[in-house]
Amino acid sequence: MKKIITMLSLGFAISAHANIEKQLDTIYANEKMTMALFFPSEIKQGITGSENFVFTYNREKEQNLGLLKAVKGNHSNLLVLTTDGKVYSYILQYAEHIENPNRFITLDESIGDAKRVLKKEVKSQKEAQKDSISVNASQDLLRRACEALLKLPQEENIRKKNGNVILSLKNLKYQGDNVFLQFEINNKSRVRFDFDYLHIFKVNGNKKRNASYQELALQPVYIFNEPERIFPNTKVQFVYVLPKFTLAENEKMEVRLQEKETTRGVVLNWR
Known part of the structure; x- marks a missing residue:
């Protein structure tokens, strides 16, 4: 932060x-x-x-x-x-x-x-170096962190299958003020999967009991290697970076993957 x-x-x-x-x-x-x-x-x-x-x-x-x-x-x-x-x-x-x-x-x-203004305060060299990090530089740091994450051993294997499409969470890492989520889409079908969106929510309650069900969308600050399409019998891994968050006692995470112009999709939950 x-x-x-x-x-x-x-x-x-x-x-x-x-x-x-x-x-x-x-x-x-x-x-x-x-x-x-x-x-x-x-x-x-x-x-x-x-x-x-x-x-x-x-x-x-x-x-x-x-x-x-x-x-x-x-x-x-x-x-x-x-x-x-x-x-x-x-x-x-x-x-x-x-x-x-x-x-x-x-x-x-x-x-x-x-x-936009210039800083008038005289700063130490260390402070000036920190403040010189631009938005583009921060994006580059996130990109390199995502690349490094994809090379690490996979510590999670939370998966959900719908038909011949499998959505998996392979890694979840906290780093500073961010959370890095490494996902994998495995298209085992004979038809190409055209990626539409992947939305992430914090969910409280049960959809069957509408009065008690609530969800909060979590917006990524950076997305790395998100695919446009996944060809038949192909796996693709990518990373979503979210602002650091916490889960209340009754909350869980929900990820919704959807294909363009079809009903194919996968909903992945974990606590």
Whole structure:
């Protein structure tokens, strides 16, 4: 998380008028309900300060909706940057009961504008070296970490088969503020599998009991070697990198693999 915040501070800083002190509102969340936050503009980046709070948003197609969930733990904070350059900051707190799971953020709640500026502070050589890591460099680090993961021994073999298509989780590694998930698709059929999507969720409850069932989509920060198609009798391995997350007592992971324009798909679950 420190690396992400450092990278964010590199490219952006709050403009002068945002230096006026502004009391931050508190947003409450828990593991039972999903708090939906609707911002005036599409979300560009969102960061929480503690791992017991998880903030997700669509990283592939910019949208103004963000989803917040939490497990019991210390207070934290949420920092959100929107595509129009506005910055929003809130205190996060766990609450057993939430009266309204929806909040529409107004423009006047912004604490300032994000603009590219040069750092005026004199920093040590070590600090300057850390801050010089660009977004492209961080992507390169993730790419190399994924390449290294694919060369490691496989420590997991959680698999689910649907017809002649098998989806497996081969490795799950925590590294810093990220979780690396190594997947394998084994197409044992005689027909090519055209990859559409692979979605990852934290799930609480049972679908057969709709009142108690909840799911939270986890958006990857990086995807490595994702296939477009898997030819007959062929295996393909790839890696999804997610922000670090935790599972509550009654939660489990669910991965949904789907093929384009067909009903072929696999749902993989694990705890």
